[in-house]
Amino acid sequence: MAWIxxxxxxxxxxxxxxxxxxxxxxxxxxxxxxxxxxDFGRAFPSEAIRAIHSTRNDQAYFVRLHDGKAGFMASHGTHFVCHLIEPGRVQVTTTESGRGLKVHFSELAHLDGDFEFRSGEIAAEVALWLLGSFQPRSEFTPQA
Incomplete structure (x- = not known):
């Protein structure tokens, strides 16, 4: 019995x-x-991150920086490839689903791809970051 x-x-x-x-x-x-x-902080220590959004599969992250620039991080196993995006250096179109972006990086074409997000609102916000036209409103900004 003990053996059992x-x-x-x-x-x-x-x-x-x-x-x-x-x-x-x-x-x-x-x-x-x-x-x-x-990883992004190590790659770009002088850049302050204000917001971050991941793709649906968590394989890529897009960040909005303090000075209007945007950043991109692609997962490669246990580390990330980090890229600082200047306005005008990227082309963005929406995917057919409406929740994704087709992104073409003029400097690093191997990072190009279709990136699906959890919602269309997140995709639209990231597109604004990438195109350099994100102007957030603050409660201290006077209404025009």
Missing amino acids: IVIVCVVLALSFYTRMKARAEADRLSPDAGQALL
Whole structure:
């Protein structure tokens, strides 16, 4: 009887171990917004990030910076490729779904792609960032 209990305990321990190992591997390979912010901060230490939006699959992040510029981060395993976008250096069109953008980077064509967001509003906001025309209203800005 004791052997049966030992065998059951070993089987349960092995199944628990394999499940935890698979979860740790998935967490290690999945991109993280916090890691994206750290990588962008290391790449561009003088740029202050005001807002960040990720794509639907969390493989790319777009950031709005303090001075009207925008940034782009593409996930490559456990790190991010970071790019600072100047206004006029990118072409943006919407995808057929209305929740995505087709982005062409004039300086780095290998980063071009279709990026789907969680909503059409987020896609529109990111398009404004990329085109350099985002002018937020503040409660201190006088209404015209």
